[in-house]
Amino acid sequence: MDSFADIDRSDAAGRAWVHDAIRKVEADANRSADTHLLRLPLPTCPGVDVYLKDESTHPTGSLKHRLARSLFLFALCNGQIHQHTTVIESSSGSTAVSEAYFAHLLGLKFIAVIPRGTSEEKIALIEREGGSVHLVDDPTAISAEAARLAIETGGHYLDQFTHAERVTDWRGNNNIAESIFNQMRYERHPIPSWVVVSAGTGGTGATIGRYVRYRRHDTRLAVADPEFSAFFPGWRDKDPSVHTDRGSRIEGIGRNRVEKSFVPGVVDRMISVPDGASVAMARAASRVLGRTVGPSTGTNLWATLVIARGMAEAGEEGSVVTMICDSGERYSCTYDDDEWLADLGIDCGPYTDLAADLLGGAPGA
Numbered sequence: 358m359d360s361f362a363d364i365d366r367s368d369a370a371g372r373a374w375v376h377d378a379i380r381k382v383e384a385d386a387n388r389s390a391d392t393h394l395l396r397l398p399l400p401t402c403p404g405v406d407v408y409l410k411d412e413s414t415h416p417t418g419s420l421k422h423r424l425a426r427s428l429f430l431f432a433l434c435n436g437q438i439h440q441h442t443t444v445i446e447s448s449s450g451s452t453a454v455s456e457a458y459f460a461h462l463l464g465l466k467f468i469a470v471i472p473r474g475t476s477e478e479k480i481a482l483i484e485r486e487g488g489s490v491h492l493v494d495d496p497t498a499i500s501a502e503a504a505r506l507a508i509e510t511g512g513h514y515l516d517q518f519t520h521a522e523r524v525t526d527w528r529g530n531n532n533i534a535e536s537i538f539n540q541m542r543y544e545r546h547p548i549p550s551w552v553v554v555s556a557g558t559g560g561t562g563a564t565i566g567r568y569v570r571y572r573r574h575d576t577r578l579a580v581a582d583p584e585f586s587a588f589f590p591g592w593r594d595k596d597p598s599v600h601t602d603r604g605s606r607i608e609g610i611g612r613n614r615v616e617k618s619f620v621p622g623v624v625d626r627m628i629s630v631p632d633g634a635s636v637a638m639a640r641a642a643s644r645v646l647g648r649t650v651g652p653s654t655g656t657n658l659w660a661t662l663v664i665a666r667g668m669a670e671a672g673e674e675g676s677v678v679t680m681i682c683d684s685g686e687r688y689s690c691t692y693d694d695d696e697w698l699a700d701l702g703i704d705c706g707p708y709t710d711l712a713a714d715l716l717g718g719a720p721g722a
């Protein structure tokens with residue numbers, strides 16, 4: 358009889374706060390329109406249609422708005438976030454901007470653990486949403502520092518790198534893949550031959566790769582990776598323990614280890630893109646689009662145009678979809694500045710003409 362125990366921790370007021378918090382997050386989704394799918398005319402690849410999913414138009418300016426919403430809902434529904442929880446994240450900046458927005462929406466304290474050197478614009482965006490930043494010298498140490506800070510403050514570490522692949526409903530629920538396929542319905546090649554993404558957490562790729570299999574589409578997933586990232590060698594060598602000795606130079610993508618949200622089984626092809634090529638393509642694409650895009654969009658587009666060019670040369674027809682991850686406005690003091698690039702050892706020179714050539718006479722290239 359002594360072993361009988363009954364501990365009731367139900368907390369009606371606490372649950373009411375969580376219910377209202379979830380309502381607010383869902384209301385945000387309901388107020389938001391879906392992001393556009395833009396066509397990129399490519400005169401030199403007549404049989405291949407290229408599309409750009411413009412994630413820079415989210416309320417917080419990047420593809421991370423979707424992930425931040427899912428991470429908050431996941432933690433709220435797990436009973437990990439309550440009325441007075443300090444929320445903590447490790448990020449290269451974009452996710453932190455979006456999470457600061459949701460923390461603000463819920464009246465919660467938010468701390469972003471980010472690498473020193475993250476663009477001033479992103480720091481200003483985090484602080485504008487009421488978040489605070491905790492700078493770390495070694496970009497490869499942001500996750501460990503965020504975990505430590507969560508213990509020290511008694512807060513909750515959202516940990517995008519671990520949870521990104523599981524918090525997003527890959528079967529649908531208007532995830533990024535379902536949105537793309539809906540918007541492709543009336544195109545001449547509605548089922549893309551390829552979708553091309555880059556990887557920071559790997560979550561976007563995991564969602565798209567699982568969705569196309571779940572819906573039994575023949576669409577293949579290609580992942581573009583910048584220099585010094587572990588994703589490409591980890592996938593190539595089928596070795597998830599690969600580490601590189603330094604962080605990526607393209608903000609938001611590439612990691613020095615193969616993060617848990619990178620799902621190699623859904624990746625059909627990987628393309629390693631030189632950092633100079635990423636920046637050169639981001640600049641060329643900004644001219645073509647008439648507005649600026651971030652460097653990771655350059656990485657995506659370089660790989661996309663290599664694939665499109667290959668299809669055209671093989672006489673293959675079809676469509677290829679990639680992503681505008683965020684706007685270039687966030688990088689005016691960094692990737693737009695040749696001196697800043699030179700300090701980082703990134704040289705666009707060798708890639709500028711090739712970028713224009715790959716954009717194959719697209720107006721403004």
Ligand SMILES: Cc1ncc(COP(=O)(O)O)c(C=O)c1O
Nearest residue numbers: 451556557558559561609653682
């Ligand atoms: C600007 C930018 N592009 C692309 C990505 C990659 O997205 P994911 O984390 O879903 O792999 C990130 C991720 O942080 C990012 O910040």
